[in-house]
Amino acid sequence: xxxxxxxxxxxxxxxxxxxxxxxxxxxxxxxxxxxxxxxxxxxxxxxxxxxxxxxxxxxxxxxxxxxxxxxxxxxxxxxxxxxxxxxxxxxxxxxxxxxxxxxxxxxxxxxxxxxxxxxxxxxxxxxxxxxxxxxxxxxxxxxxxxxxxxxxxxxxxxxxxxxxxxxxxxxxxxxxxxxxxxxxxxxxxxxxxxxxxxxxxxxxxxxxxxxxxxxxxxxxxxxxxxxxxxxxxxxxxxx
Amino acid sequence: xxxxxxxxxxxxxxxxxxxxxxxxxxxxxxxxxxxxxxxxxxxxxxxxxxxxxxxxxxxxxxxxxxxxxxxxxxxxxxxxxxxxxxxxxxxxxxxxxxxxxxxxxxxxxxxxxxxxxxxxxxxxxxxxxxxxxxxxxxxxxxxxxxxxxxxxxxxxxxxxxxxxxxxxxxxxxxxxxxxxxxxxxxxxxxxxxxxxxxxxxxxxxxxxxxxxxxxxxxxxxxxxxxxxxxxxxxxxxxxxxxxxxxxxxxxxxxxxxxxxxxxxxxxxxxxxxxxxxxxxxxxxxxxxxxxxxxxxxxxxxxxxxxxxxxxxxxxxxxxxxxxxxxxxxxxxxxxxxxxxxxxxxxxxxxxxxxxxxxxxxxxxxxxxxxxxxxxxxxxxxxxxxxxxxxxxxxxxxxxxxxxxxxxxxx
Numbered sequence: 089x090x091x092x093x094x095x096x097x098x099x100x101x102x103x104x105x106x107x108x109x110x111x112x113x114x115x116x117x118x119x120x121x122x123x124x125x126x127x128x129x130x131x132x133x134x135x136x137x138x139x140x141x142x143x144x145x146x147x148x149x150x151x152x153x154x155x156x157x158x159x160x161x162x163x164x165x166x167x168x169x170x171x172x173x174x175x176x177x178x179x180x181x182x183x184x185x186x187x188x189x190x191x192x193x194x195x196x197x198x199x200x201x202x203x204x205x206x207x208x209x210x211x212x213x214x215x216x217x218x219x220x221x222x223x224x225x226x227x228x229x230x231x232x233x234x235x236x237x238x239x240x241x242x243x244x245x246x247x248x249x250x251x252x253x254x255x256x257x258x259x260x261x262x263x264x265x266x267x268x269x270x271x272x273x274x275x276x277x278x279x280x281x282x283x284x285x286x287x288x289x290x291x292x293x294x295x296x297x298x299x300x301x302x303x304x305x306x307x308x309x310x311x312x313x314x315x316x317x318x319x320x321x322x323x324x325x326x327x
Numbered sequence: 328x329x330x331x332x333x334x335x336x337x338x339x340x341x342x343x344x345x346x347x348x349x350x351x352x353x354x355x356x357x358x359x360x361x362x363x364x365x366x367x368x369x370x371x372x373x374x375x376x377x378x379x380x381x382x383x384x385x386x387x388x389x390x391x392x393x394x395x396x397x398x399x400x401x402x403x404x405x406x407x408x409x410x411x412x413x414x415x416x417x418x419x420x421x422x423x424x425x426x427x428x429x430x431x432x433x434x435x436x437x438x439x440x441x442x443x444x445x446x447x448x449x450x451x452x453x454x455x456x457x458x459x460x461x462x463x464x465x466x467x468x469x470x471x472x473x474x475x476x477x478x479x480x481x482x483x484x485x486x487x488x489x490x491x492x493x494x495x496x497x498x499x500x501x502x503x504x505x506x507x508x509x510x511x512x513x514x515x516x517x518x519x520x521x522x523x524x525x526x527x528x529x530x531x532x533x534x535x536x537x538x539x540x541x542x543x544x545x546x547x548x549x550x551x552x553x554x555x556x557x558x559x560x561x562x563x564x565x566x567x568x569x570x571x572x573x574x575x576x577x578x579x580x581x582x583x584x585x586x587x588x589x590x591x592x593x594x595x596x597x598x599x600x601x602x603x604x605x606x607x608x609x610x611x612x613x614x615x616x617x618x619x620x621x622x623x624x625x626x627x628x629x630x631x632x633x634x635x636x637x638x639x640x641x642x643x644x645x646x647x648x649x650x651x652x653x654x655x656x657x658x659x660x661x662x663x664x665x666x667x668x669x670x671x672x673x674x675x676x677x678x679x680x681x682x683x684x685x686x687x688x689x690x691x692x693x694x695x696x697x698x699x700x701x702x703x704x705x706x707x708x709x710x711x712x713x714x715x716x717x718x719x720x721x722x723x724x725x726x727x728x729x730x731x732x733x734x735x736x737x
Contacts, residue, residue, distance in 0.1 A: 142645060142731040162727065163649045170647020181642045181734065185343030198647040203332055246647070 089250060089281045090116040090139065095148035097134055108134045109145070110304035116283065118249070121276040123292040124285045126301035132285045133254060135301065139283065140173055140252045141165045153249050170198050174243030174280075178255035180235040182227040188214060188238045189223040195246040213241040217271065233264035240271055244280075251275065253284040257291055269294045289322055337660050347635070348664055351628045355665045355710055356672035358621025362614050362706050363676025363698050369610040371684070371696030373603050378694050383522060385596040387460050387553045388562060388589055390418065390569055392577075396585040400578060408577050408586055412534075412545045415454075417572060418552050423565055425555040428454035429534050429547035433508070439530065441493040441505045448489050449529045450507060452537035452547075460551045461520055468501045468516030475515075475533040481540070483512040486527035490517045507532065510540050554593065562593035614706070621710050626717030629661055633721040640725050641733025650726035657722040658715060665714035669707035677703070 097109040108131045116122055126132040137143040138150065141157055150157045153172055174195075175181075182191045189210050196206035214223050217237040227235055236256060243251050253272070257265035269291060276282045284295065292298050300308035341348050392408035412429065419427040433450040440446075451457070458470045470484050485493075485500060494500045500514045512532060520526035538545060552569075554562060566589050574581040633640075640653055677698065684696045725733070 137731045140645070142734065143729060163651070166644065166647050166649045169645060175645050177734070181638075181645075183639055183642055185340065190339070194643070195646045197332070197336065198643075198649075198652070200332075203335060242646070 089118045089120070089153060090114065090283075091149070091151040093149040095135075095138065095145055095150060097131070097138060097143075097145045108304055109138075111148070112304075112306060114299065114306065116281060118281055119276070119279050121273070121282045121296045122284070122299060123295040123297070124283065124299045124301060125287060125289075125292050126307075127287070130301040131304045132301050136252055136254050136283065136285050139250075140175060141169055166198070170195060170246060172249045174246065174248035174251045176236070176239050176243050176251060176253035176256045176284075178258040180227070180232075180239045180259075182235060182238060182242075184227055187224050187226050188219060188230065191227065191238055192241045192245055195242060199246065210241070210245060213245050214238070217241045231264075232260050233267060236260060236264075236268050237271065240268070240275070244275060249281060251280055251282045253282065255285055255287075257286065257288065265291060293322070333655070333659065337656065337663060340656075340660060341664070347628070347632060351625060351632075351661070351664045352668035352671075354624035354628065355621060355668040355714065356675065358617055358624070358710060359669050359672030359703075359707055360676040360679070361617045363673060363703055364679060365610055365614055365617065366702060367676070367680040367696040367698045369606055370698065371693050372606060374695045374697070375693040376599055376603070380596060380599070383592065384460050384462050384553065385592045386555055386557065387551050388565060388569070388591050388593070389460075390550045390552065390573075391548070391588040391590070393585045393588050395579045395583055397580040397583040399580040399583070402578055406579070408573075408579065410547045410550060412547060414573065414576070415547060415550045417576065418550050418569060421552070421565065421568060421572070423554050423557055423561055424552045426456040426459060426553040428457040428460065428551050428553075429549070430457060430551060431534060431537060431543065431546070431548040433537065433541060439489070439493070439505060439507050441503065444493045444495060446489070446492050448486070448492075450537075451529050451531050452534045453531055454534055456553065457531065457551065458518075459553055461522065461526060463518045463520055466517045466519050468514070470516055470518065471531060471533050476535045479536045479539055480533060481510065481512045481536055482515045482533065483507065484516040484518055484531045485514055486529045487517060487519050488524055488527040489530055490514075508541065557593055559594050559597040562591050566591055566594075618706060618710060618713075622713040622717060625661070625665060625710070625714040629657075629714070629718040630721045632661075633657060633718075633725045637725060637728070637733050637736040640728070641730050641736065644730040644733065653726040654719070654722045657725070658718050661714050661718040662711060665711045666707075669710050673703050673707055 092112055092114040095109055095112040096107075099106045099108060112135065124132045124135060134143065138145045139152070141152075144159065152168065155168065157168070182188075183194070186194070189207060192213055193206040193210035196209060201209070211220065211223060214220055217240065219234060219237055219241070222230060222234060222238075227238070230238065251272070256272070257268055260268060265288075272282055272284070273294065282295075284291070286292050296312045298308070298310045299306055300310075392410050394408065395402070395406045396404050398404050410429075415427055415429045418424065429452075431452040433452065438445055439448050439450075453471070454476060455471045455473060463470060466487060468484070471482065474480070475482050483505065485505075490500045493505060494503070500517055503514050504511045505514060506512075507530070518527075534547065537543060552565070554565060557565070569589060570581050570587055573587060574583075577586070579586040636657070640648075643653060680696045680698065684694075687693070
């Protein structure tokens with residue numbers, strides 16, 4: 089699904105150049121549930137933004153679902169984002185003057201789906217999130233967990249291949265965080281590849297693969313069985 | 328452009344951002360209202376001045392004798408000048424003069440009566456050509472004619488006000504005899520004068536008859552010369568020629584400013600025309616200033632709108648919005664608001680002008696404020712287009728920002 093080779097990214101501010109990603113090689117197969125961890129400044133958010141075509145990269149090679157994502161027109165990038173990727177953000181990023189239903193339906197608006205039809209589909213997705221009765225509430229009338237579930241419904245509605253989530257539980261309490269993770273797990277079981285950026289070990293432990301970034305390179309790449317083992321270690325360490 | 332879904336998207340945005348919409352709409356509507364009122368007042372002023380002139384022709388010179396103030400060829404200053412029929416004949420032969428009339432007013436004791444009805448009205452003694460000077464319009468009968476002058480007929484043409492005062496109970500004035508200073512005159516016509524009631528409270532009798540009936544010899548008060556088709560330059564030249572030739576006849580210094588008083592309507596009218604041009608230029612300068620202020624207001628608000636919506640734009644882009652759809656969204660919203668607000672401003676401004684125009688007391692030099700519709704509409708269109716251009720630049724910039732930067736905006 090995702091193939092990255094020798095990815096480099098620098099931020100240039102004035103005369104200073106900050107080399108954030110220093111050659112990332114990464115392959116993620118379809119249907120994986122991956123978390124990216126790392127301390128702040130390790131480049132994990134930058135990596136996610138590049139994967140989501142929200143930002144560009146300097147060097148290397150990035151293929152998403154077989155498509156080479158290189159310098160392309162904003163129009164083409166928009167089409168990829170719309171069809172292949174669903175975003176979930178830490179701060180939810182719902183449009184404040186649209187109600188839950190309209191927010192969920194937005195990606196379909198950019199697919200030229202008729203209003204009636206997209207509202208119908210949006211209602212279906214909200215219902216799956218258990219939010220049917222909140223469909224006509226504005227975002228500021230919803231709790232954090234509800235907002236994130238609306239955002240997940242919005243990410244899912246365009247039937248993307250990949251869900252990219254940037255600290256999806258960062259603004260939620262533990263209980264709600266687990267609920268959100270359960271939903272994501274469910275989504276993953278339907279075959280959608282999910283990548284989340286997090287710095288919470290317990291959240292990362294719920295995924296099937298953990299990639300740890302340090303200073304712009306991949307320091308660790310732990311898979312399923314190993315994750316469980318690590319969870320136990322973390323548990324042991326906690327006690 | 329006519330994508331219904333897009334309009335619904337825009338309407339939902341507008342209805343959720345009432346203050347922003349109101350501010351944009353208000354600045355546009357206000358600009359247009361101001362412009363309409365400004366231009367309307369300008370036209371009102373012009374109409375008012377034109378109305379003042381409507382009473383009289385604007386192609387004649389009125390020549391009045393005065394009293395010399397300079398010694399000339401052995402004559403002491405202070406000599407009164409007086410005109411006779413010969414002066415009228417002299418001026419009539421001048422080049423450029425198409426018609427002329429003498430005028431003598433008989434003041435005061437002139438009581439005019441018919442049966443038991445009577446009143447004191449101005450008695451004007453003149454030639455038939457005087458009808459052109461006053462822009463008279465006959466309601467019935469005729470004005471004076473050459474035969475009246477030739478045969479010194481005792482005939483009279485009445486102003487509408489005079490006719491209404493003397494002939495009550497629907498009696499017809501034509502052919503009736505009225506008494507003017509104890510002399511009987513036959514009514515040959517009743518006239519209307521756009522100059523108003525004052526000009527219609529007059530009666531006109533032939534100058535030749537008046538000279539005989541009221542012992543005036545061959546003297547006249549004044550000569551009006553009509554110069555049809557004369558330019559203001561022609562009229563000023565004629566003024567000089569009149570001074571020259573009359574100074575010879577009456578022995579006064581041609582440079583004596585008190586010997587003759589010439590009221591040059593051609594020149595006066597041109598001065599007013601120039602005044603209108605000046606006022607119009609002034610109004611347009613202010614009007615263009617108003618439009619520019621409106622444009623600046625709209626672009627300011629558009630810039631704020633785009634800034635305010637940066638994050639929303641980022642969200643939309645991450646959901647798959649193309650740059651052109653972002654630009655379209657912002658522009659269509661701005662065009663819709665400015666067009667509707669501009670139209671509303673136009674309507675309010677025009678209604679305001681109508682209300683003021685209809686309820687205004689009769690003031691000199693101001694009447695019928697109005698605005699030419701094409702001018703108002705082009706100003707509105709200009710504002711809408713300017714709003715579009717003003718919105719396009721920031722919208723374009725916002726649409727080209729990397730989504731990651733737009734999303735980071737708070």
